[in-house]
Amino acid sequence: AQRVTQPEKLLSVFKGAPVELKCNYSYSGSPELFWYVQYSRQRLQLLLRHISRESIKGFTADLNKGETSFHLKKPFAQEEDSAMYYCARIRWYGTSGSRLTFGEGTQLTVNP
Amino acid sequence: GAGVSQSPRYKVAKRGQDVALRCDPISGHVSLFWYQQALGQGPEFLTYFQNEAQLDKSGLPSDRFFAERPEGSVSTLKIQRTQQEDSAVYLCASSSARRSNQPQHFGDGTRLSIL
Numbered sequence: 001a002q003r004v005t006q007p008e009k010l011l012s013v014f015k016g017a018p019v020e021l022k023c024n025y026s027y028s029g030s031p032e033l034f035w036y037v038q039y040s041r042q043r044l045q046l047l048l049r050h051i052s053r054e055s056i057k058g059f060t061a062d063l064n065k066g067e068t069s070f071h072l073k074k075p076f077a078q079e080e081d082s083a084m085y086y087c088a089r090i091r092w093y094g095t096s097g098s099r100l101t102f103g104e105g106t107q108l109t110v111n112p
Numbered sequence: 113g114a115g116v117s118q119s120p121r122y123k124v125a126k127r128g129q130d131v132a133l134r135c136d137p138i139s140g141h142v143s144l145f146w147y148q149q150a151l152g153q154g155p156e157f158l159t160y161f162q163n164e165a166q167l168d169k170s171g172l173p174s175d176r177f178f179a180e181r182p183e184g185s186v187s188t189l190k191i192q193r194t195q196q197e198d199s200a201v202y203l204c205a206s207s208s209a210r211r212s213n214q215p216q217h218f219g220d221g222t223r224l225s226i227l
Contacts, residue, residue, distance in 0.1 A: 009152075034215070043115070044155070044203065044218040086154050097143050097162050098207075100216060102154030 002028055004089050006103035013077050014111050021072040021106045023061075023087030033070040034100070035061055036086045044086070047072075057081070077110045084108075114138075116219035118204050124225045125194050133189045133222045137206030144187050145216060146179055147203040155203050161187060194226045 003026040013019050025031055035047040048056045050063045050070060061072045070087060087103040117136040125131050137144050143162055147155035148171075157171040163184035172179070176194075181187040191198055201223050205216035 004154075006154075043220045046215040049215070088154075097160060097167060099145060099157045099160055099168065100147075100155075101157070102147075104152070104154045 002026055002089055002091055002101050004087050004101055004103040006085075006087055006106050008106050009104065010107050010109070012109045012111060015079055016076050019074050019077040019081070019108065019110075021085050021087075021108065023070045023072065023103060025068050025070065025087075025089050027068050031063070031065075031070075032090045033061075033063060034088045034090070035059070035070075035072050036088055036102075038084045038086070040083070047085070077108075079110045079112060082108055082110045116204055116206050116217050118202075118219035118222050120222060121220060122223050122225075124227065126227050127194060127196060129194055130190065130192045131194055131224065133191075133202050133224070135187045135189070135204030135206075135219060137185065137187070137204070138208075138217055139185075141206035141208050141217075143207040143216075144181060145205040145207075146187070146189050147205065148173075149201040149203055149221070151200070158189070158202075191224075194224075196226050199224055199226045 005024045034049045036044050037047040038044045059074045063070050084105050084107050086105045088100045090098050092098050119134045145160050146158040149155045159179045160168040161181040164181050176192045178190045201221040203221045205218045207216045208214045
C-alpha cells in the first residue's frame with residue numbers, strides 16, 4: 001500500500017528561523033506529491049506540488065527519489081505560516097482518475 | 113458559489129441513528145471525492161465519483177456507509193446505524209478533470225459527533 005509518513009506531529013520555530021517539515025513516502029513507481037495546508041478556521045488548500053517546481057509563500061519542496069522524501073522548506077518562517085501541513089501522494093486509476101493518500105500532518109507554530 | 117460547499121457544518125446524532133451529509137462540488141467538476149478525517153489524523157479516502165459513476169468505494173469502512181451522486185453534481189454520503197467510531201470530520205473534494213494533476217478543491221467539511 002502507498003504510504004505517506006510525516007514523522008513530526010508538532011513543530012515549533014521562532015519567526016525568522018528556517019523551517020523544514022519532513023515527508024517520506026513508500027516507493028512505488030513515479031510518485032506525484034503535494035503539500036496541502038490548513039490555516040486556523042479555514043479549509044484544506046493546496047500549497048504546492050512537486051511537478052510545478054514552484055515556490056509558494058516562500059516554501060519549496062524537492063522530490064528526492066533516493067531518500068523517498070518530499071520535505072517542505074522555508075528559509076525564514078513567518079508567524080502567518082502557523083498552520084497544519086499535510087503531505088499527500090496521488091494514486092492514479094488508469095485513465096479514470098485519481099485519489100490522494102495523506103500523511104498524518106504536522107502542526108507548525110511560528111513564535112514571535 | 114466559488115468553492116465546494118458542504119452541509120451541515122456540524123451534525124450531532126445519537127448512536128444508531130442514520131445521517132446524511134451533502135456536498136455541492138464546484139460547478140462543472142467531473143470528479144468528486146469523500147474523505148474521513150479522525151481527530152489528529154490526516155484525511156483518509158472513502159470513495160470517488162466520476163460524474164455519476166462511483167468508480168472506487170474501497171475506502172468505505174463498512175456497509176453502513178453509502179454514497180451517491182445520481183445526477184453527476186451534488187453528492188450525499190449516508191451513514192446508517194451510526195456508531196461512536198463514526199465521529200469525524202467528513203471532507204468532500206472536487207476536481208475538474210478525469211485524469212490529470214489538477215488539484216482537488218476541498219470543502220469546509222461536516223463535523224459529525226455520535227453520542
